[in-house]
Amino acid sequence: MVNYLVVLFAITLIYFASAERLINYIRLIGLQGILLCGIAIFELKEINTANLIFIASESLIFKAILIPYLLTRIIKRSGVTKVHRLAIPAFYTIIFSIIALLISVGLAYSLINSFVNTIYMAIALYTLFTGLLLIVTHKLIISHLIGFLIVENAVFLFSLSIGNEMPMLINIGILLDIFVGVLILGFFGLRLKPHTNELTMLKD
């Protein structure tokens, strides 16, 4: 069962490379949150129940509901619906995404050992690369934020791949989640003035 969820998670990453509307990015982020919650429930069988409930509820509430909700509000208020500014055409982004997949599988196999689940490792590395690719190829700051959220999902998957041995690592990852939620809320959710197109101006 858990492998089905991991495959679905990887397919969402391919759509990240090709999507152009910000609302699609947000839907995909929400879907990834739900999938990560499912993966955590199925995978972490050896840690204690209270910790598992905390992890599952956190990933459901923060990753799947709160952060997508905040991002949707930001997009509605700012009126920025599309990623107008890509550094390279989306066609090449997908090719880079495929290359990233190959590299991550190669890396995962070079790091193989009995404590780490290889498929998690490969998909986590792929998630990391996809997030970095999004940050590098897009010019809007909101895309960078979404890229950061994907990198964070990668950290969560990494911690799950060794989660049964080191439950503390997952908790640290979750604290990062909450930090990003507060960051989004503080930076954009409250200070952004509606219809001023600030998101298009906030370029690096």
Place this chain on the structure above:
Amino acid sequence: MLGFVLIFIAAFFFPGLILRTKSIFSGRKGPGIFQPVKDIVLLLRKGSVFSKTTGFIFQIAPVINLSAILCAILVIPFANQKAIISFEGDFVFFSYLLALGKFFAIIAALDAGSSFEGMGASREAFFSMLVEPAFFILLATFAMFTGYTSFSGIFSHFFITGNHYVLIYSIIGFYLLVQIAMIENSRVPVDDPKTHLELTMIHEVMILDNSGFDKALIHIGSYLKFAIYGALLYNVIVPAGWNIWLQIVLFLTVQVAFAIIVGLIESFRARNKMNLNPKFILVISAIAWLAFIIILILTDKLI
């Protein structure tokens, strides 16, 4: 042999079902299920008119296209019966037979000497080139999964490998084959057969100069192609070992469902902008790659 006949029966109803679905969902009375067949009978009775600029390629291309598609049907198995022709690596043969038909359609379009047709031919060649990796990687995934390299071997062992991840491949295979069928047959979202502007056409603009008998052959070929992909879809989702009568009923059900899916997609989805098509097709190839890599990991064949 049964599969061959069933694919013909399915192709007979397929275009009419798409038309009916589209007319029901757009609130029109619309033509009957047999209208496309009646149109073809009408076209078959007519003679062909050839432009003075065309050579013999233009005249033989529709026949070669249809015969390539007919030969391609021969390698598709049905239920536990072997296909009429079956050998190791026959999916490569299948794919390149379809490509041969398409190649002749393309050079016939170029032969007509019209710039519109040349443009359509260029687009068709480009999109076919992009979708080819998706099809091959998908079939390679199936071959890796079952350990066989012929259609008959792959599909008769698809559900009895004992690997419990078969559902992943069944679902991904179904999704990818529907998309590949839409692209190969030049339907929405890549191309719209009902479009009336030559600049936005792909397949339809290539056959603008064909008339009468030749046009009928081209249409028959495209209906048969739909039924071929429907047969592949059926093989991916229904285990080959079931009772033969049940299989026949299920085959026709899958074909009808596929036709309705095509009709629904065409009713509710807009055609892509032309410059978004390469990206759309490449995403399908990327998903096929992902499926291939995951099968390698799950079956421990990577090292």
